Amino acid sequence: MFLVVGLGNPGKEYDGTRHNIGFEAIDCISKKYNIDVNRAKFKGVFGEGFINGCKVVLLKPTTYMNLSGESIREAINFYKLEKEEVIVIYDDISLEVGKLRIREKGSAGGHNGIKSIIANMSTDVFPRIKIGVGQPKGDLVSHVLGKFSKEEVQDLNEVIDASAKAVEIIIKDGTKEAMNELNGFKLSRIE
Secondary structure, eight states: OEEEEEOOOOSGGGTTBGGGHHHHHHHHHHHHTTOOOOEEETTEEEEEEEETTEEEEEEEEOSOGGGHHHHHHHHHHHHTOOGGGEEEEEEETTSOTTBEEEEEEOOOTTOHHHHHHHHHHTOSEEEEEEEEOOOOSSOHHHHHTSBOOHHHHHHHHHHHHHHHHHHHHHHHHOHHHHHHHHTTOBOTTOO
16 A cells, blocks of 8 residues: 655645646646545545556645645555655656656755655655756745746646656556666756
8 A cells, every 4th residue: 555645735826836836736646546535534635546457545644834744644554654644746856847756765955845754754765756847046935935847847747747757667666677678857948
């Protein structure tokens, strides 16, 4: 069984922002595998279903980004999951828009949602899928809470699809296989 978590902030005002790319990835996975994410529990919204015959729980924490770990900890405790069974999808400013990076472990890299998860799980060892949202040209908060341009939105759809494929590979063949297949993923027009 796997818990697949997309990070973001609740509320319409955050829809389409860089920081909510994890929520968008969960929406994509939900649609692709026909898993309704509409039940409230674990300080979030979740749904249960199957990906390639494996039971999964899709979760969107509604704690706001900085407290995401509280939601994840509640779900882990309820389902009695191991850290390797938790996949986190989130935005990464160190990657340009249109890029994807998968890791088995690592530091928070300044990401407050990941800091909260590491603190609540007492480990930095869990699979993660980072979706590039580009470097800020000015204020970091304005950047991550800002909206994507029309051109960037087109690029993101392809990367979000790739993140759904990454989840599928991690569940079926493991994180290393997903890293081998998709790390370095970039849109055809990004060199």
